[in-house]
Amino acid sequence: MSFVPKAYRGRTAAVLGLGKSGLAAVRLLKRKGFRVFVSDTRPRAEVKAALGRLARAVSWEGGGHGPRVLKAGFAVKSPGLPSRAPVLARLRESAVPVFSELEVALAFSPPKDVVAITGTNGKTTTTALAAEVFRQGLPRGRRALLAGNIGLPVSDVAPAARAKDTLVLEVSSYQLEDSRSFHPRAAALLNITPDHVDHHGSMAAYIEAKAKVFREQRGEDLCVFNAEDPLVRKLSRRCRCRRLFFGRKGAHVHAWVEGGKIKVKLPGRKETAFIPPDLPGTHNLANAMAAILLALGSGLKAAAVQKALKAFPGVPHRLEEAGAVRGIRCVNDSKATNVDSTMVALRTFTEKNVLLILGGLHKGSPYKPLQPLVEAVVKGILTIGSAAAKVEEDLGGLVPIFPCGDLKTAFTTALHIGAPGDVLLLSPACASFDQFRDFEDRGDQFKALVKASR
Template sequence: MQKKVVILGGGESGAGAAILAKSKGFDVFLSDKGLLHQKYVDVLIRENISFEQSQHSEAIILESDLVVKSPGIPDTVPLIVALKEKGVEVISEIEFAARYTNARLIAITGSNGKTTTTLLTYHLLKNAGLNVGLAGNIGESFALQVAEKDFDFYVLEISSFQLDNIVDFHPNISIILNITPDHLDRYGYDFQNYIDSKFNIIRNQTEDDYLIYFTDSEVLTLELDKRKPAVKNLGISLEEVLSTGSYLLDQNLVSHINGQTFEQNFSQLPIMGPHNAINALAAISVAQLLGINQDKIAEGLKSFTNAPHRLEEVEIIDGVTYVNDSKATNVDSVFYALGSFNQPVVLIAGGVDKGNDYSQIEELVRNKVKGLIVLSKSFEKLKDYFSEVVPQIYTTQDIQDAVNKGKEWSDPGDIVLLSPACASFDLFRNYEDRGDKFKAAVRNLISQ
């Protein structure tokens, strides 16, 4: 009898999982409580896959043999609880896709820097001529690529939500860039629960595999000391010289791996800031582990273009540089953003607070920020915390108003930085929408 697979959630990962399941001979049903995007409706109809939208038909779902769920659905919702009580296996799309590929997997997680590191690692591998796919929390669905393509390697950006529902997912190389408080509303406001989720990335790794991690992070070093995993560890540091591993020394990225030494002047690269030094060292480490030659690594680093909304320079107007860092949805991201500039900063921050602790950036804000513009419906927490820290605070719910105030407060040589420390969905659809509207508002200044 044909095994029945239900896909919960019909976005990129769900549609891809449905196509992979059908290609493997399963009886597939996709269910989404919301409205499906038309492009996914078209795909499902074309592939002759049964689906529903705007509801979950629980009687049908509970009769499944396997459920592949969207990362956005918490394990605590009643339907997932009922499935697990019935003994139905509930897994993530990355787990499902990994079951059907023999490709070597490079999996990257962390509270910050995942996307840049994933894109840079992919770029270095592809530039060196490797047959490599890019997937996970970025780009085209991992499951869809496994169904339709035949890559030798995958570089995967992996969120904690995706790691919550793995069973056998086994990266050959894993990277944990950092773990700082984020998404605590999903993890019962218990930081250890979030740490445990991130560390699922090494759960199935063996002594034949590698973990690349940031040794300057006390959270990571303590956790590794506690767990003592079998995987081979490779460190990254901004503070110390490592005999094996990668580090930043006098603005040079240095990596000693597999008996090879690689060096590159960081200031010559198209990315900036200490967080991007960490990201670059992680990507270099992967390239060295895979035997990519030094010239190809250097070439790839110099030709890399980062994704938008990550310390993206928008315009220089009257000597003031406007920078879009809308992807900075937590405090740690803002810490690295402020640390990237020596000039005075007018900071635009705010949005949906996820239990933020602003003490982490208090000293940086005191020393660097000449004015704070809170762009949010709920401005009280930020305003109250920094009222004695910065000389001036302005609150608004209009991004053009925020940018205009940034222009008013800034002088030639200053930075006007959108780095919100918060989620975007009080005023915007997502962080991309927020960043795009910031860029448009900046460019409106030119015509004023």
Template sequence: MPKSLAGEQIGILGLARSGLAAARLALARGARVYASDAGDSDASRQAAETVRSLGGDAETGGHDLTKLGASDRIVLSPGIPPTAKVLKEEAIGGIPVVPEIELAYEQLDCPVIAITGTNGKTTVTALIEHLMRGDGIDAVAGGNIGTALSEVALREPQPAWAIVECSSFQLGGIRHFNPKIGVLTNLAPDHLDWYPDLEAYYADKARMYVNASADSLWILNAEDERAATLLGDAPGTRLYFRAETPPDSEDELGGWVSSGTLVIRTEPGRTERVIPAAGLQILGPHNIANALAAALAARLAGASLEGIAEGLRTFQAPPHRLQPVADVDGVLWVNDSKATNIASTRVAVRGMTRPTVLLLGGKHKGEPYTELLPDLAGHVRAVIAYGEAAPLIVADLEGKAPVERVDGPFEDVVRRARERAHEGDAVLLSPACSSFDMFRNYEARGERFAQLAREGRAG
């Protein structure tokens, strides 16, 4: 049953979708709420008005530290990094700060499947939901995928399962969050513009295991050594997925590919063939790994083998993840705007089967672009560097890869890509950077790219 929050004063930082949902949830459970947002956009002002209409207190354009200082705890929207200035204010020192998923988890009356990792989280989250719902199981995806977990917690009746995409920022502050099933897709450098080093980033990912028990079920990437061992000696059952290697033993639980077919084993002595890998609509070896991870999670949560097979056959890539958006004059345009780090862009480039014009740029996140060089050779006809990161990209790649810099608006970037692409080529937006120099988020960047591609012109 939902837990009453009567008598509790809750501060909420951020009034985007998750912050607003957290405010709604806290107020519905009887708490007093003060919510604030440093921004002052139309959307944030409208969200503040909604909070006030529900009986809470809210403001935009800054934070009232006196009101925040009176909170019993502060709930953090996922878009606010742990390095945010307001979190260092003395007035709120000592007050517990928790992510929105922590507040929502307390109010859920259903088990949770949590998905984290550097890349593939959104695809795996969406795929698990697709497999389970297609099999008649009332499963709802939330968290970092777009629907706030607090929205799921407010749902009546509660779903049978909540499927939660978790960022490192969200996991770093959890206290009681404890998934029944946890998936770790992979680990690679990311968010080095916020974390002091790679180990700090990985440590936040490892928080998924902090409340593990003997009943926990952990699905791990056997082909990523750090991901396979991150949980250390945490209790629970381990299942390993492998896209390119066989299991280590006849007793290993997990998923792999055997004679071109996806195979899963979720309990000793029961090995099940799912579908041929060629039957997937999502492309690339990384998506075979994603499909195996999702199939394992869905099977553990009660989905039938037949339902999983049908779901894998019908699932299509989520928006902004290697999503074909146009074929104009023989040039395929592919939107991979969610690739906001080097590792994700490397995966995208490896999966391209056509000569490719790569759009690379945005707001720099601290990684060297030289790490792309092994994958650019043989795949990429041209790299077009743009945005704030363009000078760094050119400095790292010039003389080693065919790179050029385009200054000016995004329309000019797309125009130049169109000029460089030949019939039979692909234009790939896989930026390896965040979007915040030109766009409000990666979705807006991908949508603009798709629009320009379909128009057949730039501007």
């Protein structure tokens, strides 16, 4: 069942969870004339502070989801609320329809052209790059608008778009798991590695959530797949629209790296070469290939694509250069919230001079896959957060480990044990919520420490 706004006119909308997306949904529904009831598990004082002026305009509760949510005409689930949350079972038992913030936002949106990117890693960079490529390549008068899990809620951006605009969305498994009718014209599935299993309940459920990015696509719709990822390759067989693949050069691959350039050969077209954006790591070549295929597969011109690739500066918190202190190069990779992301970061270094800040809120995956890279390029590990003991258990004995507890202590310790020419890398392989608001807050605090010490 899709969300059709006119079918719910006059009914109360219960918004469950008040993160960025939930708050944006409250603003949107209120603007569209719905009565809104907000329900959140945080203390009442925090909910009131998050609502700000809206606290006077809507009904709300904190400290848990009470019986009042069951009286709503429909509910809007914030992405961070687990699908196994008891309140959702109670709503189903009470026959209250539950919709995702993503679908509610798009129901009020005029654009027919939606481009969606998902994957365990690389989503943000690929989405930002794709948005830049579409901005350069769309005809005059058409805009490419960036939104989604990139920090710009769809409920804030989509309803203000025009019918001829293109929405370029980063979509997470949290957003997709509740999707019933999400239908992007073009999509990309970058990779799938273990992540968010605690939220979804199983790896199988996580994979199925990712697959929803192309579930409703048909015919001339487009989906771009990573040919090097076995899980992605397997899922691609279920796709019922046009498929394009990136990876190593081969018979069924449409984008590959050769001679330092990205080569592209679409069906029925001649081969084209692109100079990739100036970003660190081979993973960013994969991100660029996905963005290029989305653009060319959508009919954009190669010249516009190349112009966007050349101008793209990258995004914050992804192997971001934060500056140098006492000759120690500081790199902010706070977005590395899982082990696979930290592995990608460590592969960009070749010397054993990395001081690695590792830890935070443990997400259930072991840190043992890091062992070969730690032995190759890491000279010391500085642990923070509640995952410190697990990090020590999995990586102890390979290199010196310094239990630091918090980021400031880790930073100060690194300056004491480091030497000019070393690299201090914040790539935690963990979620941030035990000590920070989010990964951006963690990265910003790291950059502030660097700035204050220069």
